[in-house]
Structures are given as C-alpha cells and as structure tokens.
Amino acid sequence: xxxxxxxxxxxxxxxxxxxxxxxxxxxxxxxxxxxxxxxxxxxxxxxxxxxxxxxxxxxxxxxxxxxxxxxxxxxxxxxxxxxxxxxxxxxxxxxxxxxxxxxxxxxxxxxxxxxxxxxxxxxxxxxxxxxxxxxxxxxxxxxxxxxxxxxxxxxxxxxxxxxxxxxxxxxxxxxxxxxxxxxxxxxxxxxxxxxxxxxxxxxxxxxxxxxxxxxxxxxxxxxxxxxxxxxxxxxxxxxxxxxxxxxxxxxxxxxxxxxxxxxxxxxxxxxxxxxxxxxxxxxxxxxxxxxxxxxxxxxxxxxxxxxxxxxxxxxxxxxxxxxxxxxxxxxxxxxxxxxxxxxxxxxxxxxxxxxxxxxxxxxxxxxxxxxxxxxxxxxxxxxxxxxxxxxxxxxxxxxxxxxxxxxxxxxxxxxxxx
Numbered sequence: 001x002x003x004x005x006x007x008x009x010x011x012x013x014x015x016x017x018x019x020x021x022x023x024x025x026x027x028x029x030x031x032x033x034x035x036x037x038x039x040x041x042x043x044x045x046x047x048x049x050x051x052x053x054x055x056x057x058x059x060x061x062x063x064x065x066x067x068x069x070x071x072x073x074x075x076x077x078x079x080x081x082x083x084x085x086x087x088x089x090x091x092x093x094x095x096x097x098x099x100x101x102x103x104x105x106x107x108x109x110x111x112x113x114x115x116x117x118x119x120x121x122x123x124x125x126x127x128x129x130x131x132x133x134x135x136x137x138x139x140x141x142x143x144x145x146x147x148x149x150x151x152x153x154x155x156x157x158x159x160x161x162x163x164x165x166x167x168x169x170x171x172x173x174x175x176x177x178x179x180x181x182x183x184x185x186x187x188x189x190x191x192x193x194x195x196x197x198x199x200x201x202x203x204x205x206x207x208x209x210x211x212x213x214x215x216x217x218x219x220x221x222x223x224x225x226x227x228x229x230x231x232x233x234x235x236x237x238x239x240x241x242x243x244x245x246x247x248x249x250x251x252x253x254x255x256x257x258x259x260x261x262x263x264x265x266x267x268x269x270x271x272x273x274x275x276x277x278x279x280x281x282x283x284x285x286x287x288x289x290x291x292x293x294x295x296x297x298x299x300x301x302x303x304x305x306x307x308x309x310x311x312x313x314x315x316x317x318x319x320x321x322x323x324x325x326x327x328x329x330x331x332x333x334x335x336x337x338x339x340x341x342x343x344x345x346x347x348x349x350x351x352x353x354x355x356x357x358x359x360x361x362x363x364x365x366x367x368x369x370x371x372x373x374x375x376x377x378x379x380x381x382x383x384x385x386x387x388x389x390x391x392x393x394x395x396x397x398x399x400x401x402x403x404x405x406x407x408x409x410x411x412x413x414x415x416x417x418x
Contacts, residue, residue, distance in 0.1 A: 006031050007075040007314060010097075011053070012088045013037055015045035017288040018080025020306035022052035024294070025076070028310035033057060033072060034080075035065055037087055042186060044384070045081060062087060066094040076313035078266055079287045083155075083187075085109045089286075092265075098211070098313055100286065104262045108286050111154050112193050114261070115281070121260035124253070124280050127196040130154060134175035137194045138168050148197045153178050153189045161189075162382070164197065164226060198273040198280050203246075204237060205254045205270040206289050206305055210312035212264040213324030214255070217305050218289075218297070219247050222271075225340070227381070234383050236404070237291060239300055239334040239393075242327045246274050251327060253279035267309045290383070291336045296365040296391035300334035333400050334393035337407060340380035341387035345417035347371045354413040363392040363403035371415060387411060 009025040011018055012035045022032045034053040037060055041047050050056045059065035069077070069091060077092035077099070079085045086109050092099035100108070107117040118125040129140040141149045151174040152162040161181065163174035171194065178192040204220040223236040240247055254270050261284065269289045271282040288305050297304035312319045350369060358367045368389035371377050380386050390407050394400040 008033055008072040009076040009078070009310070009313065010035055010069055010072070010074045010091070011048075011078055011080045012091065013042075013084040014048035014053075014080030015042065016081050017290050017292040017306070019046065019049055019052070020288065020292060020294055020304075021078065021080060021310070022049070024304075024306040024310040025314065027307065028314040030075065030310065030314050033069070033074070035059065035069070035077075035091070037065070037084065042083075044186060048080065062090050062094075066091055069095050076266075076310075078309065078313070082109075082285055082287055085286050098265045098316070100263055100265055108261055108263070108284070109155055111152070111283050112191075114283060115195070118257065118260050118281060121256075123256045123260050124278055126198060126280060128193060130191045130193045131175075132179060132191050134172050134179060134192070137175040137192055138172045140194055141165070141171050142168055144196065146196060150195045150197055151175055151178065152193055152195075153183050154191050154193045155183060155187075198275055198282065200273045200275040200280075202271060202273045202282065203240070203250055204289065205250050205272055207254065207258070207268045207270070208305060208308040208312050208319075208323070209258070209263060209265055209268075210316040210319040210324065213316075213320040214258060215308065215319075215323035215325075216242070216251050216254070216327040217303060217308055218301055218328055219250060220336070233340055233380050234338040234386065235340070236338075237336040239330055241330045246279070247327075250274070250279050253281075254284075257281055257284055266312065267305050291338075291389070293366050293391050296334070296336075296393060299365060300330065300332050300393040301328055302331055303328075332393055332395040333397050334391070335400065335404055337388075337390045337392065337404060338383060338386035339388040339390065339407065339411040341377065341385075341412065341415070342379050343377050343387070343412075343415055343417050344379055345377065347373050347375045347377050347415050348418040349373055349416040351414055351416065354410050358388075358390060358407055358410050358414075361392070361403040361406055363394040363400045364407075365391045365393055369414065377415060377417060388414060 009030040011021045025032045034056045036058045079088040089105040107113045112130045148166040165171040175192040202222040206218045220237040270284040294304040
C-alpha cells in the first residue's frame with residue numbers, strides 16, 4: 001500500500017501510554033497525526049514524542065480542530081490520555097471516524113455521572129454524592145452511617161487525591177484539600193465526590209472493542225498499600241489466568257458496563273472491586289492502561305493494548321474475526337511493580353549500578369526510572385509519585401517472586417537525595 005492510500009489515525013494529547021500509539025498505528029498500516037489541545041504541553045505528564053508523528057496540530061477549540069482534521073478523513077481519533085476522552089469523542093463524531101459518540105461522553109469521563117449511568121441501567125454500583133461544599137460531603141457520609149468512605153475528584157486519574165476516610169474529620173479534610181486544589185491535568189477541582197467504600201479485592205480489566213466486538217486483553221489483581229494519610233497507593237499488578245476465579249464474573253460485569261456506557265470502539269481500562277455482592281466498578285476510562293508496555297505485554301500475553309487498538313480501528317473486520325468476543329490467554333506469570341519511596345528532597349544522583357542490578361534480573365523486562373538528577377522527589381502518595389516502574393515476567397513463578405523481592409531491596413538505593 002502506498003503512503004497515499006494509507007488511512008490516517010489521530011492521537012489527541014498522546015501523553016504517557018499514548019506514546020505507544022504511533023508505532024502501533026504505523027504497524028497497522030496507518031499514518032499518524034497528533035492533536036495537541038493546549039497551547040503548551042502539560043508539564044505534569046510524560047510528554048508526547050512529537051517526532052513520532054507525521055504532523056502536530058495545535059488547536060484548543062474543538063470546532064477549529066475538527067475543521068483541521070476533516071481533510072485527512074481519519075479512520076480513528078483516539079484519546080492519548082484521560083483528559084482527552086471527551087475531546088476525542090467529539091472530534092471522532094465530527095469527522096466521521098469510528099466513534100463512541102458524544103451522547104454518553106460525559107459518563108465516560110466524569111466519575112459521578114459514570115456511576116449514575118450504571119445505576120440507571122440497573123448495573124451494580126456504589127452509592128455516591130458530589131458537592132462543591134465540604135460540609136455537605138461530610139453530611140452525606142454521616143447520614144449514610146457507613147464508614148469508611150472514599151473521597152476523590154470527579155475527573156482526575158492515576159489515584160490522584162483519592163482518600164479513604166474513616167471519620168467525619170478525615171472526610172472534611174479530604175474534601176477541602178480536593179476543592180482547594182487542582183487535578184492531575186492542572187484543572188481546578190470544582191467539586192468533590194464521596195462514595196461508599198467497596199470492601200474486597202480490586203482488579204484491572206482491560207479491553208479493546210471494534211464496533212461492539214470486545215476483546216478482554218488482560219485481567220490483573222491489584223496489590224495496594226493503605227497509608228496512614230488515607231491514600232491507597234499501588235504496589236503490584238499481578239496477571240491472573242483467564243480461567244481463574246473471579247475472572248469470568250469480572251468479564252461478564254465489565255460487558256454490562258461497556259453496554260451501559262455505549263463503548264463500542266477502542267480501549268478501556270476498568271478498575272473493579274469484587275465485593276460480597278459481586279463485582280462493582282470503581283471507574284473505567286476509554287484509553288490505554290497507564291502501565292502499558294508493549295514489549296512486556298507481548299511477552300506475557302502475546303499482544304498489547306496499543307497494537308490491538310490500532311488493529312481494531314484500521315482493520316475492524318480482521319480484529320472481530322481474530323479477537324471479537326474472546327478473552328486473553330496468560331502465556332507466563334507477570335507483575336508490574338510501582339515501587340514506592342519515602343525519600344524527600346532533590347535527587348543528586350541516580351545509582352546506575354543499582355539500576356543495572358535490577359535490569360540484570362532474569363524476570364526484568366523494563367525498568368522505568370522516573371527521576372533524574374535535579375528532580376524533586378517526595379514520599380509516594382499516588383501512582384504518579386512512585387519512584388520506579390518495573391515490569392517483570394517469567395514462566396517460573398518462584399523465579400519471578402524472588403526477582404520481585406530483590407527489586408524491593410534495591411529500589412531505595414537507586415536515588416541519592418540531597
């Protein structure tokens with residue numbers, strides 16, 4: 001196929017895991033354009049590699065962006081990160097690309113509207129309330145009479161400002177902190193959300209869909225640590241076999257969620273807690289898993305979500321034949337480890353010998369060193385402030401566990417702080 005015959009794909013704000021889209025769409029036979037929705041790049045996110053795109057279009061206004069994209073007749077317009085979800089929905093609809101549409105777009109971004117949409121559809125979900133008044137947040141929690149509760153922003157990501165609160169004082173402090181601050185993407189929090197606490201084990205369920213034919217490309221069990229501050233930080237994501245309980249129940253539940261939210265195209269990253277009553281959604285995002293690493297996922301699953309998403313848009317019939325309405329197969333055991341830190345200061349040096357020791361472990365696939373000399377490092381409070389991200393996989397479960405334990409002993413020697 002000549003370049004002139006290749007379809008176009010547009011990535012809107014291709015930060016973080018969105019950086020894997022250009023290679024994926026190129027491999028699927030598409031030409032790739034980036035749409036930057038802000039005049040300047042967002043400083044809190046891993047920036048897009050603009051050299052990987054044929055063109056970068058900068059347009060803050062959706063109407064202007066749609067007009068600039070229409071001549072390309074793109075086959076796909078995808079969100080490169082969470083804050084781009086609604087804009088990608090609007091643009092894909094406006095230019096005639098494959099789209100989830102705008103009718104339920106707010107419910108695929110706003111965490112409150114997301115859960116209320118499930119409630120209206122009869123899907124099991126949490127109780128909740130939102131307000132711009134911290135006292136009303138506390139009153140709802142007290143009236144509900146069930147502690148703890150969860151207080152968080154309505155439209156952030158990556159466990160940003162999510163608090164487990166066991167008293168009225170903790171709920172008030174969390175709500176005030178949220179209402180007085182900004183979310184991960186730099187926008188002021190106009191409201192805070194309080195939800196019933198879901199007791200149980202939490203899982204990731206990742207999917208990709210092509211015109212309603214969904215493929216479950218991985219289920220991972222979260223291992224988290226609850227800090228004294230009420231922040232629940234990530235530790236390990238552990239790959240679960242597709243035939244292992246409760247994966248079939250999780251898949252059936254997420255199918256209900258996808259139908260309720262009118263998700264027919266592209267990737268989703270769902271977080272679901274299995275309670276005594278069954279699976280209950282924490283939240284779902286119509287974008288790539290933020291922990292995606294194609295090399296790692298190709299080894300333990302035989303595919304990766306970015307490549308599957310590109311295939312779904314560019315070759316939907318082929319995707320439906322090969323993957324539609326199926327689930328993954330675990331090829332070997334795998335962990336993603338978001339290593340926490342108690343360090344507080346300015347990084348003066350990265351110990352490359354410690355990094356090399358982690359890299360040399362038989363299970364290690366990728367070691368992501370997040371900080372460089374001169375960077376400010378603080379004690380881990382959320383996913384974004386983890387010190388390292390290490391992807392490990394092995395066909396030998398004992399080897400994998402031993403290598404994980406070794407990484408835990410090495411992680412604190414990676415950074416020197418002044």
